[in-house]
Amino acid sequence: MDLRWWPIFVVGLVALLALVAVALLVPMPKITKVLRPLAHVNRLTAMPEYARIARLQFWAMLATLVLLVIMFGTALVTTSRPVGFSAASRNFEAVHPEDIMVCVGQPVTDPTTAGFLNYFSQQDKNFDTQRIGLTSPTLRVVPLTKDYEYASSQFSRYANLAGLQHQLDTTKELPGPQAQQLSSGINDFSREVSYVDYARSVQDVLALCMTGFPSFEDKSTRRRSLIYLGYTSFHGSSDSRPELFSDQQVKDMANQAGIQINVIARADVVKSPEQSNQALSQIVSATGGRYSVYNPAGTAGDNPSGTDSTLAGLIDKVRANPPDVVLPSGTIVTRRSWDYPNVPILVSLMAASLLFVSLAVLRR
Structure with missing residues (x-):
């Protein structure tokens, strides 16, 4: 109280x-x-x-x-x-349920991706009024849904791909059905597309994830939370190809739609220049979300289908800071607004x- x-x-x-x-x-x-x-x-x-x-x-x-x-x-x-x-919180959740878009900006076969997806596969069992979805850099993998059994099965399916990839890398062979499962899973999760006059950016991925919220152009009585895990840059500094969305455009989209953006940035990859980290941090701050840096430090590979405690702790902090309700009139409603x-x-x-x-x- x-x-x-x-x-x-x-x-x-x-x-x-x-x-x-x-x-x-x-x-x-x-x-x-x-x-x-x-x-x-x-x-x-x-x-x-x-x-x-x-x-x-x-x-x-x-x-x-x-x-x-x-x-x-x-x-x-x-x-x-x-x-x-607690009763007031339940009433608030019922009147203003939350939409959660899980956004992945790295390969689905990465052990960290497996831990990330496995976390939400387990959380789906505790949801009541929430809707959850999944977006990759190129596809809407799971549209927002309240079918928690379906969502959990899809999250688990893609989380298991890291284990199959790990087995393939270790033994250099994979039985036919498992090889087919790995190939189809990778293809269903994301498509590798190369452009001559365009280079994908994290801002573009965030914009794609935000369009997964129904009627994303306008604010909603439902709270909207985007949780991103992955790289902060997809190409090197020498790549001069243009991008679609700028930092300010992403901020404007999030503000117009009332979306809270949360980012868990990988700190163990080369594709993470400091400039990209700062840009993402500013976007997150402007939307009232949390920006965290995550370094698996070799722990994620120990259990490819599980979630290590460090990553789970970062996601727990994001979930402990849910977005406020932003009504179409611009009025902000929080749990503290409910006497x-x-x-x-x-x-x-x-x-x-x-x-x-x-x-x-x-x-x-």
């Missing part, structure tokens, strides 16, 4: 503590009048009936004090506008009901 107006809660708590301190520290006024003495007071207080009434009075006073403090605390929390309850006073109000009503019933019983 979090509070939007936490200073109100602090002021109210300080006021309550101050009142308690005053009640305990300020001396009570002395009684100056002479009270009428009673005979045999010790006999009266020793009677079981008197002891029972005294205990009842003590516990009634204590219960009343506790219920009043609870009512004050819940009223204070409600006034401070609580947010962040959820239901819990403190219910607790307050229960305390008030118990207090009312207890006082009614005491009167009788």
Whole structure:
């Protein structure tokens, strides 16, 4: 739970503590009048009936004090506008579900690609309202879908290609069905196309991935998240062929469509000049996403179909920072925008009901 107006809660708590301190520290006024003495007071207080009434009075006073403090605390929390309850998050997810486009900018047979795809193959089982898709540098491999069984099977299929490629590289041979599976999988994932007057860039791949969101030209009530893994450059600095999209065009597309771009850049490849890294970092920053650098350092090859802990941790951080909702009017809606006073109000009503019933019983 979090509070939007936490200073109100602090002021109210300080006021309550101050009142308690005053009640305990300020001396009570002395009684100056002479009270009428009673005979045999010790006999009266020793009677079981008197002891029972005294205990009842003590516990009634204590219960009343506790219920009043609870009512004050819940009223204070409600006034401070609580947010962040799990129930509120579920409601937010239901009203503003998320579209996730997984974007791969490297060969499907790379062990890191396998770990990346395997992560989402497992996450599909935990999805409820999300839609997920997959895009390669040249193809829309899996269109956005809520068919999690289909998406998981496709992600697993392409994740397994790294293991087949590893077996082929190691043993120099592969049985016929597996060789066919590897060949068709590579061809279905991406097509190698060479152009004379055009050189593919990461910005072009990001633009292709963004067009996978339905009606991507306009903002949507659905949150849009793009997660890219791969190279930050596809060609050397000596290549003078033009590209389709510039950094600013990608930023404009993301801003117009309300898309959060997240990038996990490979740090162990030659095709990663510092200029490309900085350009991608600026694009990510402009869309409110996360930019991370990942170096497998030999760990990804140990388990070609799995996800090493470093890569999984980077993706977890991306998923822990979901995009906000950007309405067509430009209004930004976040989880913190959703006040959820239901819990403190219910607790307050229960305390008030118990207090009312207890006082009614005491009167009788």
